[in-house]
Amino acid sequence: MQADADSGSLPRTYLDVVRILREEEEHELEEALRAQTESIRLSLRALVERRIEAEAALNRVHVAIATREAQLEKAAKDYYQRKQEISSGSLFAAANTDSDMHTGVQVYSTTGVFMGDVMPIETENPVVEILLDLPVLRSVTVRRDWNHDPGRLNSIYQERNITGSGKPFRWVAVMIQATGEVLNGGDCCGNCARGMGPFEECIMLPGDPFRKCGNCEWSKRPCSPSSHQPPPSSSAKAGLAVERFRGPSADDSVAEHDYSGGDFSIDDRAEGSPVDLEPIGAANLSLRHNGKVYTHPACMEGVPVEKIGPGHPYWDPEWDPDLMSTIRVQTLEWKAKLEASLHNTSSVRFAKQRQVNRGEAMLEFLNKGPIHPFQLVAKKYMDARRLASFDTLFRLAETLRTLSNNGLDITPEEWVRHRLHEIITETQRDGQTFDLAKAIANFYHDPKVVAFRDAKGIKTIGRPAGYKMAVPPRRKKQKTDFDTSATGSPAPGAYNNNNNNAGGGGGYHTASFVRADDGSPDAWAQGSQAILPAAAAATAAAGGELVRRRKRQTDAELGYEGFTDTDEKMGDRMTKHDFALRSVKSRAYATNSTVTQYWHWVEQGEEAGSSSDRLFQHQVFLPCEPPQWGLYSAPVDFHFGLQDVKEIVWASDTLKAVVRCGGAAAELHGDMIGDFARERTKRRFLVFCMKKGLRVVKSTAFEIEMAWEMMNSQVLGPLGQVEA
DNA sequence: TTCTGAAGCTCCGGGATATC
DNA sequence: GATATCCCGGAGCTTCAGAA
Numbered sequence: 001m002q003a004d005a006d007s008g009s010l011p012r013t014y015l016d017v018v019r020i021l022r023e024e025e026e027h028e029l030e031e032a033l034r035a036q037t038e039s040i041r042l043s044l045r046a047l048v049e050r051r052i053e054a055e056a057a058l059n060r061v062h063v064a065i066a067t068r069e070a071q072l073e074k075a076a077k078d079y080y081q082r083k084q085e086i087s088s089g090s091l092f093a094a095a096n097t098d099s100d101m102h103t104g105v106q107v108y109s110t111t112g113v114f115m116g117d118v119m120p121i122e123t124e125n126p127v128v129e130i131l132l133d134l135p136v137l138r139s140v141t142v143r144r145d146w147n148h149d150p151g152r153l154n155s156i157y158q159e160r161n162i163t164g165s166g167k168p169f170r171w172v173a174v175m176i177q178a179t180g181e182v183l184n185g186g187d188c189c190g191n192c193a194r195g196m197g198p199f200e201e202c203i204m205l206p207g208d209p210f211r212k213c214g215n216c217e218w219s220k221r222p223c224s225p226s227s228h229q230p231p232p233s234s235s236a237k238a239g240l241a242v243e244r245f246r247g248p249s250a251d252d253s254v255a256e257h258d259y260s261g262g263d264f265s266i267d268d269r270a271e272g273s274p275v276d277l278e279p280i281g282a283a284n285l286s287l288r289h290n291g292k293v294y295t296h297p298a299c300m301e302g303v304p305v306e307k308i309g310p311g312h313p314y315w316d317p318e319w320d321p322d323l324m325s326t327i328r329v330q331t332l333e334w335k336a337k338l339e340a341s342l343h344n345t346s347s348v349r350f351a352k353q354r355q356v357n358r359g360e361a362m363l364e365f366l367n368k369g370p371i372h373p374f375q376l377v378a379k380k381y382m383d384a385r386r387l388a389s390f391d392t393l394f395r396l397a398e399t400l401r402t403l404s405n406n407g408l409d410i411t412p413e414e415w416v417r418h419r420l421h422e423i424i425t426e427t428q429r430d431g432q433t434f435d436l437a438k439a440i441a442n443f444y445h446d447p448k449v450v451a452f453r454d455a456k457g458i459k460t461i462g463r464p465a466g467y468k469m470a471v472p473p474r475r476k477k478q479k480t481d482f483d484t485s486a487t488g489s490p491a492p493g494a495y496n497n498n499n500n501n502a503g504g505g506g507g508y509h510t511a512s513f514v515r516a517d518d519g520s521p522d523a524w525a526q527g528s529q530a531i532l533p534a535a536a537a538a539t540a541a542a543g544g545e546l547v548r549r550r551k552r553q554t555d556a557e558l559g560y561e562g563f564t565d566t567d568e569k570m571g572d573r574m575t576k577h578d579f580a581l582r583s584v585k586s587r588a589y590a591t592n593s594t595v596t597q598y599w600h601w602v603e604q605g606e607e608a609g610s611s612s613d614r615l616f617q618h619q620v621f622l623p624c625e626p627p628q629w630g631l632y633s634a635p636v637d638f639h640f641g642l643q644d645v646k647e648i649v650w651a652s653d654t655l656k657a658v659v660r661c662g663g664a665a666a667e668l669h670g671d672m673i674g675d676f677a678r679e680r681t682k683r684r685f686l687v688f689c690m691k692k693g694l695r696v697v698k699s700t701a702f703e704i705e706m707a708w709e710m711m712n713s714q715v716l717g718p719l720g721q722v723e724a
Numbered sequence: 725t726t727c728t729g730a731a732g733c734t735c736c737g738g739g740a741t742a743t744c
Numbered sequence: 745g746a747t748a749t750c751c752c753g754g755a756g757c758t759t760c761a762g763a764a
Contacts, residue, residue: 219734350726351758389755444729461728461763
């Protein structure tokens with residue numbers, strides 16, 4: 001029985017064992033698979049979480065970048081708005097508060113709104129003296145369509161409206177209106193008859209010094225009676241040009257192809273000359289190069305094939321080394337104007353939007369384009385200054401963009417260069433002078449560009465060329481930014497001029513006017529430049545109303561609310577040219593952060609005898625009795641001039657900015673890192689640097705903080721002394 | 725509605741001319 | 745010859761007219 005049982009159970013046991021082993025093996029495999037799956041799932045989950053975190057971090061970075069860029073743009077906008085306000089409104093308001101001194105002349109709008117009193121100006125100019133002695137016959141009335149913002153009248157006192165002989169011609173214009181004789185009908189001058197100038201009436205004074213009416217004096221135009229032959233205006237000449245351009249058979253409805261028969265870009269080609277409209281392509285391309293420079297045609301000889309820049313051997317030192325910053329600043333200005341006019345009528349807004357679009361198109365071209373505009377043709381034909389104008393450069397960028405999107409078998413740059421070669425050849429054949437800027441500015445109507453657009457089905461857009469108004473154009477509303485912001489660079493700063501009046505001699509330092517001390521003995525610095533002398537007294541000694549007028553301008557500027565105008569610790573007056581620092585590091589030294597210190601902008605000529613004009617000067621405030629401003633003396637040097645700087649590197653999320661120096665400055669002190677007191681100050685500094693044409697480059701806070709940490713400089717004592 | 729180029733207006737820089 | 749004044753031409757800005 002046992003044997004049977006044994007013999008009978010043996011196979012089952014073996015199978016059971018096998019089964020059990022298999023089950024165990026399967027179980028182990030399942031466990032291993034489960035563990036492996038769980039591990040993979042966990043690592044996958046970790047990866048997903050990391051990806052989510054990374055995306056969130058990236059989003060935060062994007063948001064931070066957008067926020068900082070918006071802040072930077074807002075800072076730029078604030079800067080230009082405040083600059084405009086300072087140069088227009090506040091100065092005149094300040095002048096009007098001085099009731100003890102006025103000429104008796106009052107200015108009104110046509111609706112009778114009082115705009116302001118006219119203050120006297122004392123200069124050496126005899127015309128001013130004569131006008132101040134004349135009896136005031138009437139108040140001055142400004143045209144209905146003139147902007148009646150009282151601040152606009154402020155321009156009559158501004159430096160830029162004073163001739164080299166000291167004649168304040170706009171102030172003179174207003175005084176002529178108040179004291180002269182009204183001319184009516186045919187006696188009225190041609191410009192007044194056409195509604196030019198700010199004043200309602202044509203008024204002149206008898207006598208040799210007064211050969212113009214108030215309106216012509218205001219706008220520096222020749223003044224001749226309307227009954228005489230009026231001087232040809234630019235618009236009249238433009239009209240003639242249009243007529244010739246349209247041809248003798250043109251009627252009032254301009255055909256679309258009117259402009260295609262004449263070379264508008266090289267104006268005076270003989271009528272009827274056949275225009276060669278052979279398409280430009282690889283088959284007839286005239287450009288040749290040896291891999292390094294172009295060798296043919298003549299207008300391209302010597303031009304490098306590679307993209308050039310300010311550091312390239314081909315670069316001409318006369319060229320604008322940072323065209324991109326120039327365009328960037330202009331674009332930022334337009335963005336600021338666009339934001340300011342968002343509430344305005346659509347046409348005004350779109351005009352500003354267009355300028356922003358143009359600026360961005362140019363920046364893209366300058367940034368990503370395969371060539372620099374200054375290597376478009378050989379130096380012999382290059383007019384870099386005029387080519388760099390906002391409209392002309394845009395036309396070049398836009399033409400290249402149009403060509404790039406429409407299937408050429410050559411590059412757009414080759415196409416344009418070949419076309420310029422043709423234009424140059426035709427111009428020289430006709431005995432005329434080639435004008436690159438004009439050719440580019442009018443490229444939209446170049447016959448071959450027009451033919452190209454036609455061939456590609458690109459319609460001509462914008463107002464048709466040759467349109468002529470049915471009636472003489474009425475006088476348009478004046479632009480609103482009357483004084484300085486529209487086109488001109490700001491007048492030489494009144495702040496700086498004060499220092500020029502210090503009589504040379506001892507009035508050396510720029511901070512003198514707003515930070516005048518009493519010239520007490522030097523208690524701390526070692527060099528002759530170390531303590532600022534009492535230039536305020538010298539300024540007063542220079543005397544004269546002109547000086548006082550300039551002082552008013554300066555005081556008005558000090559009221560700029562876009563920056564902190566009083567030092568927190570010292571209570572001293574700051575200007576928009578002061579940039580508060582916590583500390584500065586150079587290769588050798590670092591300033592003591594317990595000291596109140598600034599980078600102060602010094603304009604050319606501000607310091608008599610200075611060999612380094614246009615620089616950021618490091619100034620410190622000494623808390624002695626009385627408190628004094630001063631400079632550290634050699635070998636300690638935290639100043640830098642425009643010519644010293646290769647670029648300014650900044651980043652969001654850090655108050656520090658790196659001033660990368662080249663040339664002698666690099667050898668002297670190397671790069672410098674400024675740690676600004678406030679974010680607003682840093683942004684103001686950056687905008688100011690861009691305005692001065694410096695290259696401003698964005699980096700990361702990490703890199704800048706690392707640069708700061710790596711700069712192992714010796715920290716100076718509070719008085720700038722080098723500790724043993 | 726938005727965008728574009730043309731045209732017109734104004735201002736400014738600088739060369740030409742006049743005056744001392 | 746130096747200085748002052750005149751005025752032309754270039755350029756920036758605004759508005760117009762038409763296309764997308």
